[in-house]
Amino acid sequence: MAVIAKVWIEPDCITCNACEDICPDVFKVEEDSSMILAAVRADGAYDTNAGAKSPLSGTLGADLADLIIEAAEDCPVEVIKYELAEGATDDAPAPAAEAEADAPAVAVADSAPVAGVSEALAAVMEGDRSLTILFGSQTGNAAGLAERTAKLAANYGLQATVKDMDDASVDSLSTTRLMVITSTWGEGEMPDNAEALWQAASAGGPSLSATHFTVCAIGDTSYDEFCKAGHDWNNRLEAMGAVRVHAMAECDVDYVPPWQAWVSEALSRIACVDASGTFHETLVEEMSAFASSGDDDSIADGDFTPGQVLSEEMSITLRVFRYDPVASSSGFDTVACALPGHATVQDLLVAISNDVDGSLAFRRGNGAGTPTTALRANGRIVLSDVTRLDALVNDGGTLLVEPLPGHPIVKDLIVDASRVERALAAAAPWMRADPREGEVLANGSSMGTMAAVAAEDLHRRFDVHAPEAAHGMSDCTPHDPSYLGPGVLTRLWQRASDPRVGAEQRRSLLRTLQDEGGVWSETDLSAIRRQGQEGRLVAEAMTDARGRLLSEFRFAGRSGRHIKWFSRTVKWSGTLNETILAAQTMGPIGAIMNLPATVRMATGFTRTGAPLARDLQGFVAPGKMPPLVNSLVDDHHEVKAIFDALDRRF
Amino acid sequence: MGLRYAYFPGCVAKGSAREVEDAMRAVVKALDIELVDMPGAACCGAGVMKQANHRLQLTLNARTFAQAEAMGLDVLTPCATCQGNMYEDLALLLDDEKLRAEVNDVLEKTCGVRFEGNLRMRHLLQVLVEDVGLEAVRDHVVNPVDFPVAGYYGVPMLQDGASGDDDPMDPHYFEDLLVAIGSSPVDYDGATRSVGFPGLLGRERTAMLQTAEVLSEAKQEGALVMATACPLSHFNLDVYQVKAKKVSGRDTALPVVHLPELLAFALGMMPDRYAQLRTRALVMGA
Numbered sequence: 001m002a003v004i005a006k007v008w009i010e011p012d013c014i015t016c017n018a019c020e021d022i023c024p025d026v027f028k029v030e031e032d033s034s035m036i037l038a039a040v041r042a043d044g045a046y047d048t049n050a051g052a053k054s055p056l057s058g059t060l061g062a063d064l065a066d067l068i069i070e071a072a073e074d075c076p077v078e079v080i081k082y083e084l085a086e087g088a089t090d091d092a093p094a095p096a097a098e099a100e101a102d103a104p105a106v107a108v109a110d111s112a113p114v115a116g117v118s119e120a121l122a123a124v125m126e127g128d129r130s131l132t133i134l135f136g137s138q139t140g141n142a143a144g145l146a147e148r149t150a151k152l153a154a155n156y157g158l159q160a161t162v163k164d165m166d167d168a169s170v171d172s173l174s175t176t177r178l179m180v181i182t183s184t185w186g187e188g189e190m191p192d193n194a195e196a197l198w199q200a201a202s203a204g205g206p207s208l209s210a211t212h213f214t215v216c217a218i219g220d221t222s223y224d225e226f227c228k229a230g231h232d233w234n235n236r237l238e239a240m241g242a243v244r245v246h247a248m249a250e251c252d253v254d255y256v257p258p259w260q261a262w263v264s265e266a267l268s269r270i271a272c273v274d275a276s277g278t279f280h281e282t283l284v285e286e287m288s289a290f291a292s293s294g295d296d297d298s299i300a301d302g303d304f305t306p307g308q309v310l311s312e313e314m315s316i317t318l319r320v321f322r323y324d325p326v327a328s329s330s331g332f333d334t335v336a337c338a339l340p341g342h343a344t345v346q347d348l349l350v351a352i353s354n355d356v357d358g359s360l361a362f363r364r365g366n367g368a369g370t371p372t373t374a375l376r377a378n379g380r381i382v383l384s385d386v387t388r389l390d391a392l393v394n395d396g397g398t399l400l401v402e403p404l405p406g407h408p409i410v411k412d413l414i415v416d417a418s419r420v421e422r423a424l425a426a427a428a429p430w431m432r433a434d435p436r437e438g439e440v441l442a443n444g445s446s447m448g449t450m451a452a453v454a455a456e457d458l459h460r461r462f463d464v465h466a467p468e469a470a471h472g473m474s475d476c477t478p479h480d481p482s483y484l485g486p487g488v489l490t491r492l493w494q495r496a497s498d499p500r501v502g503a504e505q506r507r508s509l510l511r512t513l514q515d516e517g518g519v520w521s522e523t524d525l526s527a528i529r530r531q532g533q534e535g536r537l538v539a540e541a542m543t544d545a546r547g548r549l550l551s552e553f554r555f556a557g558r559s560g561r562h563i564k565w566f567s568r569t570v571k572w573s574g575t576l577n578e579t580i581l582a583a584q585t586m587g588p589i590g591a592i593m594n595l596p597a598t599v600r601m602a603t604g605f606t607r608t609g610a611p612l613a614r615d616l617q618g619f620v621a622p623g624k625m626p627p628l629v630n631s632l633v634d635d636h637h638e639v640k641a642i643f644d645a646l647d648r649r650f
Numbered sequence: 651m652g653l654r655y656a657y658f659p660g661c662v663a664k665g666s667a668r669e670v671e672d673a674m675r676a677v678v679k680a681l682d683i684e685l686v687d688m689p690g691a692a693c694c695g696a697g698v699m700k701q702a703n704h705r706l707q708l709t710l711n712a713r714t715f716a717q718a719e720a721m722g723l724d725v726l727t728p729c730a731t732c733q734g735n736m737y738e739d740l741a742l743l744l745d746d747e748k749l750r751a752e753v754n755d756v757l758e759k760t761c762g763v764r765f766e767g768n769l770r771m772r773h774l775l776q777v778l779v780e781d782v783g784l785e786a787v788r789d790h791v792v793n794p795v796d797f798p799v800a801g802y803y804g805v806p807m808l809q810d811g812a813s814g815d816d817d818p819m820d821p822h823y824f825e826d827l828l829v830a831i832g833s834s835p836v837d838y839d840g841a842t843r844s845v846g847f848p849g850l851l852g853r854e855r856t857a858m859l860q861t862a863e864v865l866s867e868a869k870q871e872g873a874l875v876m877a878t879a880c881p882l883s884h885f886n887l888d889v890y891q892v893k894a895k896k897v898s899g900r901d902t903a904l905p906v907v908h909l910p911e912l913l914a915f916a917l918g919m920m921p922d923r924y925a926q927l928r929t930r931a932l933v934m935g936a
Contacts, residue, residue, distance in 0.1 A: 523849025
């Protein structure tokens with residue numbers, strides 16, 4: 001039974017009255033903060049008790065313990081702290097760091113005897129059972145493994161804390177039990193989130209003689225420096241004095257099986273490090289048996305629910321777009337919010353909807369990257385059910401949440417994506433293979449497999465999984481109703497690139513990509529490219545599609561001529577000739593139609609230039625108008641040689 | 651000793667926007683920056699050539715990088731398109747050793763040079779904020795820009811890394827600089843939106859609607875002048891202003907200057923042109 005020795009209120013109480021509702025005998029909410037009533041305090045004072053930390057009087061600590069703990073747990077800003085009486089136990093986890101620090105003996109996991117194990121193992125499992133799992137992750141794979149490892153660690157009586165290396169200091173390496181799970185990026189580099197910690201550890205850091213560790217490295221054998229980041233940590237930790245309890249695992253692209261093989265052995269061994277830092281190798285087998293006797297030891301696919309890497313609470317100002325279709329009015333609501341950084345944008349919107357304004361309309365997802373949750377947050381196109389707040393805004397900053405651009409707005413953050421859906425259906429991107437001789441074996445099964453390179457390229461292209469979001473990345477979709485949009489076009493190009501597609505369908509797909517509404521309708525791919533990894537993939541797919549279309553349709557259309565003459569004039573002089581480019585791209589009729597703009601350019605009408613005579617001199621000498629003939633760059637023959645070596649079409 | 655950079659003005663600054671060149675020379679003189687010309691540098695490809703042949707554009711840019719590397723200097727450009735495009739190619743070459751080796755093979759055969767990657771691409775805006783420093787810029791201001799200005803970044807530069815230490819999705823360097831030269835920056839969404847310059851010749855109507863949206867938004871938010879960090883986008887915003895109005899029906903009349911021009915004016919250079927701009931702002935503004 002829990003007995004509370006002291007209870008107090010830390011700063012930042014939001015006076016929500018929850019504590020007083022739960023336990024009015026102890027808490028009284030005033031204008032600025034909740035208070036601890038004088039009647040329950042040994043010192044008889046009336047304040048937050050944060051300074052004096054006066055004990056509770058008489059038997060109140062026992063009588064009201066459950067209510068005080070309930071109030072502390074329900075406090076939305078976690079400012080109610082308490083300390084347990086010595087010798088008492090707390091059935092609920094102590095919410096205050098102070099409580100944990102001051103009364104380590106009360107934690108169940110720290111002191112409870114372990115049933116069904118030898119005395120020696122029970123002794124090892126007493127006291128501090130903390131395990132630090134650091135991850136270095138570029139794409140999230142290592143972070144996912146860290147979470148899964150933490151979940152399994154509980155079976156070994158360990159209390160695991162998963163830490164992003166970005167949030168870890170070099171001093172945090174100095175711990176009793178340490179597991180490092182890291183991927184390798186590029187040519188043997190650390191993932192971005194590991195770089196700072198690695199630099200700090202490489203430069204020095206504390207002695208780790210009391211630390212036992214093991215490393216799991218993820219890499220790709222197609223690179224020369226396979227798992228280099230893992231090797232670097234493995235060697236560096238040892239150099240800093242840490243003791244390796246288990247050999248490093250090297251995981252290839254299919255990283256789960258080798259991780260599974262590593263994690264059970266690694267946890268069995270690191271769990272045999274006792275609170276004093278002594279490794280009991282003779283108990284490893286028993287520890288392994290103990291862990292597998294639990295109910296929760298399965299690591300089969302599907303068993304894992306992705307956890308969260310926790311981060312500090314943030315105070316932010318939310319500006320959320322509102323649109324009322326009935327009144328036809330729009331604007332922004334501004335709300336001050338406090339949420340942990342690991343909360344998603346969707347969590348925030350749900351909190352606003354529950355606590356501030358239930359009329360806020362937005363689409364909810366299942367927390368796994370639901371395409372329909374796409375919206376714009378601080379300029380980025382994101383899926384709100386998976387995007388963390390701390391990825392978008394810093395503590396004290398402003399988060400601007402707007403509906404996904406490029407779609408008609410239905411209400412608030414809800415858009416009508418039916419245009420994309422209709423365009424996808426009309427474009428028919430599904431695969432239609434041509435029948436071919438010998439396509440099946442005598443037993444009826446298909447023959448042949450796709451070349452590995454083609455399969456990899458195809459899979460990479462299909463990483464773009466939210467056409468609605470991709471549609472919103474373009475700055476020109478709102479201005480061109482005929483434009484199918486990058487989401488649909490990427491799907492079409494993916495299909496056109498699929499070697500299994502029939503020739504007729506490929507021709508049809510390329511024609512759709514080339515025609516009005518196709519890839520040439522996009523006026524600026526860089527606007528798409530800036531939208532994170534997904535944006536880069538979409539922009540690259542559209543660039544690749546354009547390259548193919550230029551060859552297929554021989555630089556047809558204005559856009560084709562633009563690229564051809566741009567490249568050609570660069571080849572001729574080393575620099576772009578704007579005059580020739582405009583004339584050749586627009587053609588004589590286009591040039592006449594464009595005369596007003598040409599005159600405007602020639603006269604420098606709105607510009608802050610020199611006199612008109614200087615503007616017009618550009619036709620023969622440098623001036624406002626671009627020259628008709630460019631001067632050659634130095635060593636122009638080199639430019640021409642590069643063109644000749646790489647592309648003779650120009 | 652002042653700052654030194656290999657100078658890559660970009661084709662448009664050498665062609666239809668020579669006022670960028672005029673102003674750049676004045677600005678660097680006032681701020682004690684030395685620009686070392688690169689007379690052999692070729693066009694960056696502007697993301698256009700890449701669509702036909704990315705390896706070709708990469709190799710031409712690698713040649714330019716090799717020239718700057720031989721000087722031992724970082725490259726400075728006043729053009730957001732050049733910056734975005736060349737930064738992207740530089741990052742690609744640095745990240746992919748195999749690609750770099752193949753590009754170097756061609757470079758060696760055609761030009762007798764190799765590129766190792768010891769340089770950075772810098773836009774004027776980054777150099778002013780990160781290298782020169784806003785305090786130093788403020789100290790050199792002679793004619794404060796005492797009217798509201800809408801800064802326009804140029805989307806190609808607003809990519810991770812290409813915008814220096816500025817946040818590419820929520821940049822503030824331009825606004826910080828405008829404050830340093832005495833102006834009150836206009837807060838408008840269009841500052842980071844595309845005006846569709848790459849599609850100007852191919853998809854003119856769409857580009858005009860995009861251009862009109864940015865101009866009218868800036869004007870609505872109180873801008874008397876727009877300053878651009880991209881001579882290519884400037885082309886849409888300035889030369890095509892009337893056409894954008896005709897296509898969209900929006901109010902697009904707004905004086906547009908290049909960032910180096912506005913800076914030169916603030917630093918006391920070209921006072922006649924500054925007077926012209928102020929007059930135009932008064933006549934066209936509000």
